[in-house]
Amino acid sequence: MANSDRISSGESKKRASLRDVAARAGIGIASASAALNGSKSNTRVSEATRQKLAEIARELDYHPNAMARALTGQPTRTLGLLFGLERVTVGVANAFAFDVMRGIIATAAAERYNITLFTEPWHDSARSGGPWRDGRTDGVLLLAVTSDSDVIPTLTSMGVPLVAISSAYKDPAVLSVDVDNEAGANLATTLLIDLGHRRIAHLPGDENLTSAAIRRKEFLAVCRNAGVRVPEEYVPSGTFEQVSGYERTRALLALIEPPTSIFAASDIIAIGAIQAAHDCGVAVPEQLSVIGFDDAPYAEFSTPPLTTIRQPLAEIGAAASRLLIDQLQGIPTTENCILYPPELIVRGSTAVFKG
Amino acid sequence: MANSDRISSGESKKRASLRDVAARAGIGIASASAALNGSKSNTRVSEATRQKLAEIARELDYHPNAMARALTGQPTRTLGLLFGLERVTVGVANAFAFDVMRGIIATAAAERYNITLFTEPWHDSARSGGPWRDGRTDGVLLLAVTSDSDVIPTLTSMGVPLVAISSAYKDPAVLSVDVDNEAGANLATTLLIDLGHRRIAHLPGDENLTSAAIRRKEFLAVCRNAGVRVPEEYVPSGTFEQVSGYERTRALLALIEPPTSIFAASDIIAIGAIQAAHDCGVAVPEQLSVIGFDDAPYAEFSTPPLTTIRQPLAEIGAAASRLLIDQLQGIPTTENCILYPPELIVRGSTAVFKG
C-alpha cells in the first residue's frame, strides 16, 4: 500500500479534513485540531507530534475549513467594509473611497486579514441584518456613514466590533478615524480671506454627511469672525459630485454679484466648478479662485492645478484597519478617535484678489 | 406570558436560530428551513405557513447563518477577488485595478453578491490553499495573472469556478475577459508611424504579464511591417510603474540617437516618461511624442493631456463578474473569452514628426 498516498492524493475531488489527517496520524481528532490550528495547544501536543501532524497535513494538502471554524466561534480573519452612502457604487467609484481602501488593504494584508466588501447598502436595523453578524467577518469598517443612519448604534448593540471612517461620529465610545474637518475648512477659508477675497462662496457636499456639515459650519464661522458677509445664495446645497459642482457654480456665476472665490467641499466638486467657470468664460484663478478638499490624485493634473486641502486618506484607512484589528486581538487602544491634521496644498487655482 | 416576546427579544445577545423560529411556530426545523431559505420549498410548505414563518422570523430578527449554510454546501453569494501580481498593494494601488473593481462591484451588487478581497497573494499550489476552496467564496475573479503563475490550473483542478481578467490566458476552456491587446498596440504604433515617426521606442510592462508581452510583440510586428527599424535599446524592459517609465525614458533620451516617439505600455509608464522628458528639457509633444495605454482617469489631466489607448476597464470588470455569476447559476455562456476592442484617444501628447 505504499502508493496509497498517490492514489488518495489523486482523487483530489475531496478535500482532506481534520479527521483524515488525525486518522492518518493514528491520533484523536481533538489533538490534531490542537496541534494544527490550536493557539495554546502547547499544553496538549508535544512538539514532535506537532511536527508530524504538520507534515501529514502538507502531504494531504489539508487546509482548515474557515466556515467550520467560524461556526464554533473562531475568528475568520476577515474585515468587513460597509459603505455608509446608499449609492454604493458611487461610494466606491470616487477616488476618495479608493484611497482609503488602499490604506485599509495594505494594513489588512500585513496582518493577514482578508476583506469583504458588503455590496448591499445598509437600510435600517429592521431590514439589514445577516452579513454583519453571522461571523463571516470579525468586525466591520464603516465608510462615510451619514448622520441619519442607525447603522452604528445597531451594529454596536449587536456586539459587532467596528470603526467608523470619515463619519465624524460624535460618540467617543465608538472607534473612529477622520481628518480634522474643522481645521481643514479653516485652512481653506482663511487662505481665501488672506488672498483678499471678500465675496466667498462655499459648495458643501451631501448634507447628511457630517463631514460636509462640519466644513460648512466652519466656513461660516471663519467668515463671520473675519467680518466677511456670506449671503445665503453663496452656500447652495448639493452633493459630492462633479455635476453638482458644475451646476452650482454656473448658478453662482449668474448672480448679479458673483463670488470671486469658491471653497468647494471636495476636489471633485472643485473640478466641476472649474469646468463651469471655463464654460462661462471666467478665468481661474484670475477671475475666480477655487480651492478644493481631499487632494485627490487628479488634483495636481487639473488645469489649472488645484489648490486644495489634503487629507491623508490612505493613512486614515490604514489607521482604521489597525484600530479594528487591535480591538479584535484585544490590544488596548490608546485613543478612540483619531483625527488627522489636514494640509494646505497651494497650487494654481487660487490667486490674490484684484479688485 | 404575553410579554415573553419582549423579554426574549430583549436579551438580544443571542441571535435567533432556525430552531428558535421553528419552535415558536410549533413546526419542524426542516420545514422552517424550507419555508425560510429553501428554493424548491413550494413542495413542502404551504403559502400560509410560509407567511407565518416569515413573520416570526421578522419578530425574532432571524437571519440565516451563512457559515452554517456554507458548511452544507450552499453558495455564499460571495465572489473572491485574487490579484495575480505578488505585490498586492501595487495591484490595488493603481488606477487600473480600481477601475476594474468598479465594474466588478457594480455588477456584483446588482446581483446581490458580496466580494471578498484576498489579500494574501498566490504563491503556488503547495503553499496556497485555504481561502479559495473552503466555500467562503462561490468562485473567484483573477486579476492580471502572470504567465508563470500556476494559479489557474491549480484552482481549476480544485474545481473552483473562476474567470481571469486581463490575464491574456491562452486556454480557451477558462473563462476570461480582456481588452484586445494586440489591436491596442496596433492602434498605438500605427498612430506614431502615421504621424511620420521613424524612431519609435516602446516601454513594455512587467515581462511576466502576458498583456505586456502581447503589446510588445505587436509593436514590433507593426514596425517591421512598416519597414521601421527598432534597435534593441528602443525596447528596454521594465515594469508597470511610474518610476520605471521615468528611468527608462531618461536612458532613452541619453542615447546618441534618441527616439522621437514613445509607445508606453500603460498610462502610468507614460506619465513617468513625460516627467523624464520634462526634466531633460525635451518638449512633449514637439520633440517627443508619447502615447500611453489604459486611459486612466489622470490621463486627461496630465500636462500635456495624454494620448492613449482606452480600454473599457469598468466594462471588463463588469463582464467578468457577469460571466462568473452566470457560471455559478448554471446559465450557459455564449462565449468563453470576451475581448473588448480598444479605442484610440488622441489628446495632446502626440504630434506630427518634424524632421
Next chain:
DNA sequence: CTGAAAGCGCTTACAG
C-alpha cells in the same frame, strides 16, 4: 406532506 436523524468540519468542555 412533515418530523427526527445524520452530517458538513471544526472546537470546546468532559471524561478517562
Next chain:
DNA sequence: CTGAAAGCGCTTACAG
C-alpha cells in the same frame, strides 16, 4: 495528557 462526545446552525436524504 488524550479520546469520544456534544454542539455551532444549517440542509439533505430518510422515515413516518
